[in-house]
Amino acid sequence: MKLSLTINGDPYRENVESTQTLLGVLRDDIGLTGTKWGCLTGDCGSCTVLVDGRTVVSCLQLAAQVDGSTIITVEGLAGRGRTMSDLQDAFVRHGAAQCGFCTPGMLVAAEQLIRDGIEADEKAIREGLSGNLCRCTGYNKIIDAVVEIAATRG
Amino acid sequence: MTAAPVAAPAAEVFRPADVAEAVRFLADHPGAVPIAGGTDVMIDRRLGRLSTGWLVDISHLDTGGIVRDGDDLTIGATTTIRSIETSRELADTAPALVEAARVLGSVQIRNMATLGGNLCHATPSAEMPPPLLVFGSSAALAGPSGERSIDLADLATGPGTTSLAPGEMLVSVTAAVPDGIGSCYIRQTIRWAMDLAGAGVAASVETDGDTVTALRVGLGAVSPIPMLVPGLDDIAVGHVLDPDVLAEAAARARDACSPISDARGTADYRRHVVAVLTARAIRIAAARARGTWPIDRLAPPNGFDPEVLPGRENGPVR
Numbered sequence: 114m115k116l117s118l119t120i121n122g123d124p125y126r127e128n129v130e131s132t133q134t135l136l137g138v139l140r141d142d143i144g145l146t147g148t149k150w151g152c153l154t155g156d157c158g159s160c161t162v163l164v165d166g167r168t169v170v171s172c173l174q175l176a177a178q179v180d181g182s183t184i185i186t187v188e189g190l191a192g193r194g195r196t197m198s199d200l201q202d203a204f205v206r207h208g209a210a211q212c213g214f215c216t217p218g219m220l221v222a223a224e225q226l227i228r229d230g231i232e233a234d235e236k237a238i239r240e241g242l243s244g245n246l247c248r249c250t251g252y253n254k255i256i257d258a259v260v261e262i263a264a265t266r267g
Numbered sequence: 268m269t270a271a272p273v274a275a276p277a278a279e280v281f282r283p284a285d286v287a288e289a290v291r292f293l294a295d296h297p298g299a300v301p302i303a304g305g306t307d308v309m310i311d312r313r314l315g316r317l318s319t320g321w322l323v324d325i326s327h328l329d330t331g332g333i334v335r336d337g338d339d340l341t342i343g344a345t346t347t348i349r350s351i352e353t354s355r356e357l358a359d360t361a362p363a364l365v366e367a368a369r370v371l372g373s374v375q376i377r378n379m380a381t382l383g384g385n386l387c388h389a390t391p392s393a394e395m396p397p398p399l400l401v402f403g404s405s406a407a408l409a410g411p412s413g414e415r416s417i418d419l420a421d422l423a424t425g426p427g428t429t430s431l432a433p434g435e436m437l438v439s440v441t442a443a444v445p446d447g448i449g450s451c452y453i454r455q456t457i458r459w460a461m462d463l464a465g466a467g468v469a470a471s472v473e474t475d476g477d478t479v480t481a482l483r484v485g486l487g488a489v490s491p492i493p494m495l496v497p498g499l500d501d502i503a504v505g506h507v508l509d510p511d512v513l514a515e516a517a518a519r520a521r522d523a524c525s526p527i528s529d530a531r532g533t534a535d536y537r538r539h540v541v542a543v544l545t546a547r548a549i550r551i552a553a554a555r556a557r558g559t560w561p562i563d564r565l566a567p568p569n570g571f572d573p574e575v576l577p578g579r580e581n582g583p584v585r
């Protein structure tokens with residue numbers, strides 16, 4: 114089927130299998146491999162992207178259902194000049210990435226929590242990020258980075 | 268290494284314009300399956316539990332959203348769990364629904380998952396049925412032979428099965444939420460987030476002064492289908508909710524359920540948990556009905572809130 118999407122500001126028209134997932138379209142058809150595939154069962158959050166301003170796990174999102182939507186992936190967080198966003202910068206300063214596999218999903222999920230106005234509160238942010246697993250950092254540095262940016266943007 | 272697997276064996280997706288077109292398509296294509304948020308459907312397909320030629324995308328259909336009209340609270344089937352979690356109207360009138368929505372999956376899952384999907388997948392541990400059952404809800408269905416309304420208690424018929432006729436879909440659910448009704452939903456899990464309930468308990472309480480005029484308790488994850496605890500009116504209506512009445516209600520809930528032993532606990536443990544959670548949920552719902560529960564405070568997921576409700580009733584019930 115023909116699929117029209119706006120991804121990170123650019124228009125795409127793709128011919129895809131009608132039962133392809135959004136994750137598959139992003140990685141295989143379009144080549145945006147920042148979005149990771151982990152569990153494929155909605156549990157780990159490493160495939161998190163924004164669809165029309167809402168976070169979804171793209172491994173469970175049937176691409177056909179989001180035809181016409183606006184998608185933001187981790188590649189779209191940095192802005193055109195390829196400078197890092199304040200949140201990405203905070204991840205670096207806090208050492209919030211080790212192997213980095215969870216990082217794209219964490220960044221997208223945290224970015225939207227902050228845009229939605231989450232308080233700079235550790236408990237609220239832990240709860241908000243409970244759909245994103247990290248096997249390396251023990252979470253504290255990630256939470257510190259997100260709390261900092263929630264407070265400075267607040 | 269980069270190739271992400273496709274969803275499942277070949278199938279086609281149809282995107283109807285409205286409920287009528289969806290129902291016509293379902294009727295004309297036996298075996299076609301609605302897909303709303305897809306958080307159950309996509310996993311069922313991946314695990315080989317569901318193979319179908321047609322997926323009918325109903326996620327974008329307008330089913331009315333969340334509307335209160337007098338005592339009737341109607342929620343469209345395609346309403347996302349996240350919209351229920353963040354609804355001002357529901358926080359004020361039916362906090363049990365907010366408390367159930369808030370613990371379902373993650374933000375990402377709640378952004379996708381819908382009320383209709385939660386009810387029609389008929390998972391015994393599903394979060395939304397117990398609170399809807401304590402509001403005496405009905406379900407509006409649309410099918411090839413027109414529309415009908417059933418008691419929500421009659422929708423699920425067993426684990427994974429419903430009374431929906433071929434081609435029929437759920438359009439909305441209407442709960443009875445009279446002024447002053449207090450409600451609460453709490454559950455037992457092994458982890459705080461991203462876990463399914465070992466036991467889920469909803470309570471609704473109506474009072475006149477300190478006297479109970481109605482009490483309902485709904486259970487999830489401890490019987491093949493979500494259920495209401497029978498016989499609570501006999502022990503509670505016309506009485507004050509003292510520790511004896513609470514203990515008796517908790518004992519009835521424990522005796523009414525039929526949990527299995529699995530990874531979430533043994534049957535004995537889950538029965539015990541049902542008794543504990545029932546007493547907690549009733550106390551919180553009653554405090555809300557009487558106006559003594561802080562406005563806008565959600566119950567902790569397991570209902571243990573000694574700051575607001577001190578006393579031994581918060582602990583194990585005899």
Ligand SMILES: Cc1cc2nc3c(=O)[nH]c(=O)nc-3n(C[C@H](O)[C@H](O)[C@H](O)COP(=O)(O)OP(=O)(O)OC[C@H]3O[C@@H](n4cnc5c(N)ncnc54)[C@H](O)[C@@H]3O)c2cc1C
Nearest residue numbers: 155303304305306307308372381383384385387393394437
């Ligand atoms: C990681 C993860 C965590 C989860 N955690 C929880 C949890 O804590 N608690 C919980 O209760 N659930 C949980 N779930 C299960 C799931 O998210 C919910 O059951 C959800 O509400 C299903 O809604 P959906 O719109 O995604 O349904 P779909 O997957 O689209 O559909 C589910 C079923 O219902 C049918 N259906 C959907 N809408 C209708 C309709 N209007 N009429 C007729 N049939 C319909 C479909 O055909 C399908 O059989 C979890 C799932 C995942 C992946």
Ligand code: FES
Nearest residue numbers: 151152153158172
């Ligand atoms: S790959 Fe999508 S949630 Fe794990």
Ligand code: FES
Nearest residue numbers: 211212247248249
């Ligand atoms: S940094 Fe390795 S999984 Fe999070």
